Amino acid sequence: MNLVLITSGGTTVPLEKNTVRFLDNFSTGSRGSISAEYFLEQGYAVVFMHREVSDCPYACSPRLIPLNSYLCRLFNLYRKADEEGTLLQLGFTSVHEYLFMLKHVCQALQPAGERAMIYLAAAVSDYFIPDHLMEEHKIQSGSDNLNICLTPTPKCLSLLKKTWCPRAVVVSFKLETDESILMKKATGAIEKYKVDCVVANILKKRFDEVCLAVATCVNDGG
Amino acid sequence: MNLVLITSGGTTVPLEKNTVRFLDNFSTGSRGSISAEYFLEQGYAVVFMHREVSDCPYACSPRLIPLNSYLCRLFNLYRKADEEGTLLQLGFTSVHEYLFMLKHVCQALQPAGERAMIYLAAAVSDYFIPDHLMEEHKIQSGSDNLNICLTPTPKCLSLLKKTWCPRAVVVSFKLETDESILMKKATGAIEKYKVDCVVANILKKRFDEVCLAVATCVNDGG
Numbered sequence A, B: 001m002n003l004v005l006i007t008s009g010g011t012t013v014p015l016e017k018n019t020v021r022f023l024d025n026f027s028t029g030s031r032g033s034i035s036a037e038y039f040l041e042q043g044y045a046v047v048f049m050h051r052e053v054s055d056c057p058y059a060c061s062p063r064l065i066p067l068n069s070y071l072c073r074l075f076n077l078y079r080k081a082d083e084e085g086t087l088l089q090l091g092f093t094s095v096h097e098y099l100f101m102l103k104h105v106c107q108a109l110q111p112a113g114e115r116a117m118i119y120l121a122a123a124v125s126d127y128f129i130p131d132h133l134m135e136e137h138k139i140q141s142g143s144d145n146l147n148i149c150l151t152p153t154p155k156c157l158s159l160l161k162k163t164w165c166p167r168a169v170v171v172s173f174k175l176e177t178d179e180s181i182l183m184k185k186a187t188g189a190i191e192k193y194k195v196d197c198v199v200a201n202i203l204k205k206r207f208d209e210v211c212l213a214v215a216t217c218v219n220d221g222g
Helices: A030-041 A069-084 A095-115 A157-164 A179-193 B030-041 B069-084 B095-115 B157-164 B179-193
Strands: A003-008 A021-025 A045-051 A087-092 A116-120 A146-152 A169-176 A197-202 A211-214 B003-008 B021-025 B045-051 B087-092 B116-120 B146-152 B169-176 B197-202 B211-214
Touching: A003 A030, A003 A095, A030 A045, A030 A069, A030 A116, A045 A095, A087 A095, A095 A116, A095 A157, A157 A169, A157 A179, A169 A179, A179 A197, A179 A211, B003 B030, B003 B095, B030 B045, B030 B069, B045 B095, B087 B095, B095 B116, B095 B157, B157 B169, B157 B179, B169 B179, B179 B197, B179 B211
Parallel strands: A003 A045, A003 A116, A045 A087, A116 A169, A169 A197, B003 B045, B003 B116, B045 B087, B116 B169, B169 B197
Antiparallel strands: A021 B021, A146 B146, A197 A211, B197 B211
């Protein structure tokens, strides 16, 4: 059986250890959860790593269920996946939890070699606040401006292909709001992180249009 | 009939005009929505100003519904409020929308005088980014730190008592993580903004314990 790890939903960046405030992004996890349903129906075993509150397979937001008659079908499909043990769901909230979980799940998939796919649909924060720089208590408000200094999130994408799960097929995602830089960023990710495929989207058109950048393999005449 | 405006849930602070990232807080709106149910059951007409995705009266998160038999009772209570026209629900997402809506609803409540209560349970962002300082597109990630400069949100609490709805009874909320400053902050809000009552909570104990700071009225011997 083929295996796919799907990451889905956004990660938070807490500003305080006793967290009241956090940075977030608009992701609902609908792309990841619908993809999970598709993979399950194609016979894959799915590890679904999702933001705690975001959409899950066969349990997506009502806005995505146009007819009540679908509910019954969804329930039966969910029960099938549950009975066959083909769906494992793991929840995260902060970017810290996400990175820790991703590393361990990828390492666990290593023995599956090329039969494993890693499908990174989660909207991971580009910046975070490392523990030692984080405030202990809720930041107090005052009459002055508040400056928040964010550190780039450690890039796990290259580690993934280099050490965590080298033989897996890796699909990553790129979302932009500016069309003029989209494909440059997508092909850039293939060169930089050695992923196999990048699915590229523009925020406002993401339900209607998708661009694909695929790594070209050099064959030795075979 | 008595009237209450309840605000509920957190507000977001967009970092970009084409918003991908935003600041948020952990509020689920459960206190506001449960309070709305209580006020309705006491015969109040309720204007419920809530974060689009947060809990609403008689439709709170499943974690708050311990038994299925409650569902039927909740549905009937919701139908009653709907039929009697005693519940008006208005949604917001960003802090900009919240402030604009609060001002207009408060001004509309002015003719009700002392019969109106304003119950500010929403977790409003203390800081925001004014439109003219906001980035147009998604902030690009890079290898450098990212500094975000936030401006204090205009304080509407004093405007509320001074001009928007002077005769209404105003209840505000204060949440802290540090117990040593809680009551000082709560009584400070009464002096500073002339609100009638402050409900004060510690983040970790908020389901079990609540402190109350009430304005003392000086009577002329009556």
